[in-house]
Amino acid sequence: MIVVLLPAYNEEQSLPVLLPKIANALAAAPGGYRILVCNDGSRDGTAAQLERYARELPLEVIHHRINRGLGETARDLFERAAEICAADDVIVRMDCDDTHEPEITHSMVARLDQDCDVVIASRFSEGGGQMGVDAYRGFISRSANLFMKLFFPIAGVREYSCGFRAYRAQIIQRAIETYGNNFIQLKGLGFTGTLEKLIKLDLIGARFAEVPFVLRYDQKRSPSKMVSSITTLGYLVMTVLYHWPWGGWRAAARRRG
Ligand SMILES: Nc1nc2c(ncn2[C@@H]2O[C@H](COP(=O)(O)OP(=O)(O)O)[C@@H](O)[C@H]2O)c(=O)[nH]1
Ligand SMILES: [Mg+2]
Numbered sequence: 639m640i641v642v643l644l645p646a647y648n649e650e651q652s653l654p655v656l657l658p659k660i661a662n663a664l665a666a667a668p669g670g671y672r673i674l675v676c677n678d679g680s681r682d683g684t685a686a687q688l689e690r691y692a693r694e695l696p697l698e699v700i701h702h703r704i705n706r707g708l709g710e711t712a713r714d715l716f717e718r719a720a721e722i723c724a725a726d727d728v729i730v731r732m733d734c735d736d737t738h739e740p741e742i743t744h745s746m747v748a749r750l751d752q753d754c755d756v757v758i759a760s761r762f763s764e765g766g767g768q769m770g771v772d773a774y775r776g777f778i779s780r781s782a783n784l785f786m787k788l789f790f791p792i793a794g795v796r797e798y799s800c801g802f803r804a805y806r807a808q809i810i811q812r813a814i815e816t817y818g819n820n821f822i823q824l825k826g827l828g829f830t831g832t833l834e835k836l837i838k839l840d841l842i843g844a845r846f847a848e849v850p851f852v853l854r855y856d857q858k859r860s861p862s863k864m865v866s867s868i869t870t871l872g873y874l875v876m877t878v879l880y881h882w883p884w885g886g887w888r889a890a891a892r893r894r895g
């Protein structure tokens with residue numbers, strides 16, 4: 639089974655485009671599929687759209703009455719997925735803003751089957767790229783990824799910040815067992831949790847690979863919700879937490895063996 643996780647915050651315009659695309663792409667998936675959406679206190683018509691699609695598709699919704707941010711939303715989605723998945727199921731997390739094409743899921747799952755635990759849809763892999771990203775955002779995103787590669791080198795990974803990834807359910811279950819609520823520790827710091835998940839999985843021995851992916855920012859209907867100042871602060875906090883010699887994440891992982 640493939641379980642698709644969607645964090646949604648004010649995505650009434652994108653969901654009616656994205657959900658049918660997911661259904662089309664995965665209708666023939668051998669073990670079937672399910673969609674798990676967390677509606678994170680949206681103030682637009684997101685809830686109504688989800689109610690409508692839940693009648694047609696295998697769709698489950700987690701509601702946050704208050705907007706809690708991407709970190710807490712991801713935690714709830716991953717914990718629920720870990721609950722409903724068997725060890726060899728696949729968890730795919732993508733954005734709700736119709737910039738991640740569900741079709742690519744197939745190449746991600748195929749790659750996952752060849753001996754890895756996490757497959758990243760990568761703009762920086764041969765054949766990948768991005769459309770509709772302005773020069774400023776392109777520069778920021780490239781610099782951020784170089785920073786991450788320098789401070790958190792992970793074999794097989796060049797794309798650190800894009801949240802479109804496929805995970806073997808087993809590795810998520812193991813991470814939640816190992817870290818508990820600290821699997822995503824920096825919940826209040828914007829989009830930092832996307833990077834934190836990679837690092838925490840690396841520290842428990844996950845194997846990574848990338849498949850090429852073109853980010854379709856040109857299809858984005860909603861304004862970006864990334865607050866770059868908070869996310870940058872999150873990266874800096876994480877750099878200290880990771881490298882801190884006395885009980886930092888890396889030191890703790892070494893102690894665990
Ligand atoms: N649950 C939740 N999701 C959010 C929040 N902010 C952003 N998202 C979702 O996270 C994903 C990434 O946000 P997005 O605006 O696409 O960021 P960008 O692609 O980096 O510009 C989208 O699916 C958003 O709906 C939030 O506060 N809560
Ligand atoms: Mg996006």
